[in-house]
Amino acid sequence: MLQDLVDRVFRDELLGADPFQREWLWHRAWELDRIHELPLPTLGLIDVALWDLAGRVHDEPVWRLLGGFRETIPAYASTSTFATTEEFLDVADQCLALGYHGIKLHAWGDARRDAELCQALRAHVGPGVPLMYDGSAGFDLPDALFLGRALAEADYLWYEEPMREFSVSAYQRLAESVSVPLLVAETSDGAHMNSADFIKAGAATFGVRAGTTLRGGITGAMRTAHLADAFRVRAEVHGSDIPNHHLCMAISNTTYYESLVTSTRVVRERHVDDQGLVRAPTGPGIALPLDFGYGSELQRFVETSD
Template sequence: MSVAPSESVAFKPFASAPGEASTDRVSAIRLSLVFLPLHAPISDAKVLTGRQKPLTEVAFLFAEISTEGGHQGLGFSYSKRAGGPALYAHAQEIAPELIGEDPSDIARLWNKLVWAGASMGRSGAAVQAVAAFDIALWDLKARRARLPLAKLLGAHRDAVSVYNTSGGFLSTPIEQVLENIDLARSRGVAGIKLKVGSPDPRVDLARVETVREHLGDGVPLMVDANQQWDRITATRVGRVLEKFDLTWIEEPLDAYDAEGHAALAATLDTPIATGEMLTSAHEHAALIEAGSSDFVQPDAPRVGGITPFLQIMTLADYKGRSLAPHFAMEIHVHLSAAYPRTAWVEHFEWLEPLFNERLELRDGRMVIPDRAGLGLSLSDQAAAWTKEAACFGEGA
């Protein structure tokens, strides 16, 4: 219908009664602590330098939120090695703050939950516990709108470039790494990330050279030092790595060394990526403002959920950075799709047993699910791996 410039479009007046969405309230919350076992222990550079033990399991905090109107949302946070029980304990203390609240007021509720435990701080374990609630509220809002989360946020693409990390750990012999690469590529993955940061950099360089030769030119290849280089080592090794045409070098320095990362980013032609270990939007802002990386790597469960993640996205976009979120592809495929600039998503098949649904890989990209919300539901296996659970509100 065309409208003449002098005409106006007649809109129907709002109904006198408020809509269902504005009167709905949170009625019940279920929390669960789930331990997902890995098939075999894995090690990155932090293990080889003696700072951590091999990873054997991942702890998950799940939050399932229900409303009086019959709507539901699912969210989760996680911890590798220590920390899972702490997330669960903190979540139990603050969960009652949501009962009776309007689930649409996500930003306000995020602040309420953070301030409920403010003496624990506004980063770290405190906000990682909040993340499970925040993600569940966003999932609920998108489900109620009958939209995938990416579409609710406003998608820039229907699929996101994807790279695999799980096949390239330092604990994996190079022959197995090559087999893992072939398997990942056959499944539809575009890029490959290889762990580096060995005590002897020559070992790293030999592995990178082998993988580059195996992949051939033009296939995206990333390396990840997991914060185990000092500034001198990162500069020297980074210069040698230039010849391999890497998509990025990840976490070459300590996660909080904004100055060092910025100097490295200015020195090397290879892009720098970092940020996965940061646990607040403010910490990310410090790195972005300092010019510490070409790719920002926030992790929604670690920074406190989707609400602070969107703040990071806004600043990163303003500063012209690319986006490559860490882990949790089930959440990050939606957030990367809603980012206006270059974006990647990290492929880890580890979490697949926790959910009934699977994400689709096609032509090097991960497809946004057409299901509402995150498009996830917990599997029977997740229930079997549940160690503790607690309910709040209606029927608790």
């Protein structure tokens, strides 16, 4: 699919263009989207590549070109879906022992069973550990309301994407009915333009998602973050892709780095240290790390030193 889009849509637009006119190229990509209904991640790939080029030309990591806000950020453990409550609790113990600063659950998509798990996890770890829940758009409004009330009772930090994000009004009703803060506008189309509607409706009571994959690259994610900041809500960086390391260091109103935990035997992600912190990339551009099994055509773009 990507090769087809490059050949059919992007090649003629990009060849000969000024790669430092990122704003123009980002704007142009959205015009092409109107006609071709492009998958949002493809817009992000182009934008990330342009930022990477700029960093290499200026011999600076992208987060510094974006202004730079911090050099470390705490990581939370973002779980896969495990089979039993006992497995979730054991994974939580491992994550906390490894230094993670919080835990986010991806559970089973059954509102009542998930509510019991969320309350069991709170009882297990105690009141001082930040906990989050990601619904992965698995619920309708009645079940989202039920689960949201349970999360509020268990003092969860945020309640993420419980419903498909087609209906802002459904999220508005949810926000009016539960006290747990909502983190929304993750997979909805339109980048910051769509996030604005969630914020205006009062549905983003914790904040909105920002990330390179689903918000049109670094440019779209930064626009989303600045929009959210104007309304004094968070723009939580979504996912552990390498470009998102740079966003975490550049966005003032983000709280954590999301580190994926995919197995019941937890191994700390390579970018997370024993204090549960992620440190700013030091190489120029996006600074792809060594030893990721890149093809020969990409080897010249990876880091050559720490």
